[in-house]
Amino acid sequence: MSRTAAGHLETLAIHAGRSADEDFAVGLSPVLSSTFARAADGSYPHGYVYSRAGNPGRDALERLLAALEGGAGAVAFPSGSAASMAVFASLAPGDHVVIPDDVYHGTRTQLRDVLQRWNLRHTAADLADPDALRRALTPSTRLLWVETPSNPLLKISDIAALAEAAHAAGAICVVDNTFATPVLQQPLRLGADLVVHSTTKYLGGHSDLLGGAVIARAQDQRFARVRDFQTKAGAIPAPFDCWLLQRSIATLPYRVRAQAANAAIIAGFLQAHAGVAAVHYPGLASHPAHALAMRQMSAAGAMLSFQLRGGRDAAMRAAGRARLFTRATSLGGVESLIEHRASVEGPGSTTPDDLLRASVGLEHVDDLVEDLRQALA
């Protein structure tokens, strides 16, 4: 999937978004200014007034993000959670949202703990089951939130079919593309209206920043509302973080593909291990939606989760013995991470207690397999 409508992804990742007047300097520089000077006649010669309204580095990052996802525009945020908040805030009180039954727990808690008080209602449904989706839709449903692969069970849902179902119900289809990245999956081309990212993860890629983004298929009224949430509600990423992100995205296609190749080998190792009861990885032929994943994605990604035969104690023990995999939440960085997901999600978590989630990094895969072998021994 390296070819997009705008060109090859590897080339776009390095060149898209950069403006012609930056070309004299090969390296990127952040514009660390909160405000911009006016000319003697009161005009703004470079078009910039104040960094909440616009900053050159943020504009370049947004052009880059739009090019990678094949969108008409992008809005950058200081976290993935601010990005999802901007999307939900574009709805009206009384509107209804359908979310997957397996979804990043922060999306669920945002709707429950923040947005329910503003009378935005939601229902969780198994999006792989058309009947469950039909039951979840109401006359007030205005947004279908899709996360595929899902966090943490790596469930796969059919973006094209769901976008069609959402549109037929008078709703928009939003896809959280954090796990797959535009390198492996392009939801706007499959009919989605908006793509959301936690750029904290693969796009940032080095576990040193938080960020988020919304990329839109059209520059319509909804896009304007998402933009308003950034500039008027003040949900803006710092210039330094925009610069870090643009710098990291240059290597995104190569990082993601190499991490996914490592993950495929690790999934195979785990599946054959006597201490492992189940492996959740869409690249395995045993995954219930393997065929759909291979149709919709160019590779299965670098996230996986697995359940241990000895229950919670065995899972905690294995995580405790890991040496190369760092015990930490988050994902998408060059370093491999492992976590006991249920205890991170806290009370109300629906994640099995015997489950570990792994974010596979760029270390040599033999070293990663060896680490898991000794941790599971």
Ligand code: PLP
């Ligand atoms: N979406 C997914 C799939 C995530 O995994 C996360 C964070 O883990 C988020 C959204 C939220 O992003 P952030 O932590 O940048 O607010």
